[in-house]
Amino acid sequence: EVHLLESGGGFIQPGGSLKLSCAASGFTFSNYAMSWVRQAPGKGLEWVALTSGSGGSTYYADSVKGRFSISRDNSKNTLSLHMGSLGGEDSAVYYCAKVGGYGLDYYGLDVWGQGTTVTVSS
Amino acid sequence: DIQMTQSPSSVSASVGDSVTITCRASQGISSWLAWYQHKPGKAPKLLIYSASTLQSGVPSIFSGSGSETDFTLTISSLQPDDVATYYCQQTNTFPWTFGQGTKVEIK
Numbered sequence: 416e417v418h419l420l421e422s423g424g425g426f427i428q429p430g431g432s433l434k435l436s437c438a439a440s441g442f443t444f445s446n447y448a449m450s451w452v453r454q455a456p457g458k459g460l461e462w463v464a465l466t467s468g469s470g471g472s473t474y475y476a477d478s479v480k481g482r483f484s485i486s487r488d489n490s491k492n493t494l495s496l497h498m499g500s501l502g503g504e505d506s507a508v509y510y511c512a513k514v515g516g517y518g519l520d521y522y523g524l525d526v527w528g529q530g531t532t533v534t535v536s537s
Numbered sequence: 538d539i540q541m542t543q544s545p546s547s548v549s550a551s552v553g554d555s556v557t558i559t560c561r562a563s564q565g566i567s568s569w570l571a572w573y574q575h576k577p578g579k580a581p582k583l584l585i586y587s588a589s590t591l592q593s594g595v596p597s598i599f600s601g602s603g604s605e606t607d608f609t610l611t612i613s614s615l616q617p618d619d620v621a622t623y624y625c626q627q628t629n630t631f632p633w634t635f636g637q638g639t640k641v642e643i644k
Binding site: 450452459460461462465474475476477510512515521522523524525527528529530 | 538569571573575579580581582583586587590592622624626628631632633634635636637638
């Protein structure tokens with residue numbers, strides 16, 4: 416069974432940094448792009464970042480570009496999100512998701528984790 | 538960035554009714570459009586991809602159509618378990634973007 420489990424969320428002060436992790440199982444991790452999506456309290460879904468299967472290509476939302484970094488360790492089936500210069504607008508549930516499709520034909524996010532909550536507050 | 542606009546923002550319908558949600562892209566995205574169902578406290582679920590392809594395991598009461606800038610998601614016979622917020626997402630161009638969501642409730 417395909418499974419994604421996020422960890423690393425918690426309380427962090429404004430301006431701080433945090434690293435989220437996502438452990439994947441049940442599929443050949445290196446064959447698929449992976450993504451992070453977040454949902455702030457009372458708001459809709461916001462796509463955050465994507466990394467290709469090899470990790471050689473990465474893409475970001477404008478709201479996090481230059482502050483967040485997505486990476487993966489295919490030897491450990493693990494996806495990471497390094498978040499820096501955090502502000503209140505980054506408070507959200509962060510979901511790890513597997514990208515459906517191959518090559519550059521990504522058709523959507525077909526498997527999601529349960530999410531981990533990040534709260535930025537002083 | 539491509540803006541995705543959904544309408545309505547909320548809809549209330551009776552059990553058995555047909556419900557249609559529309560999603561408009563600010564520029565053409567071919568058929569690179571996905572629909573998700575999101576229930577509170579749960580992980581979002583992919584329903585439809587490539588505008589009209591039903592994801593494996595998703596009941597056939599859900600259907601999608603459209604191309605380029607105008608898309609629709611239809612729930613043919615609304616059931617209590619379909620109460621959720623539905624989102625469209627374009628995967629044509631980075632950064633990917635979601636619509637603002639449509640909340641579906643039972644009348």
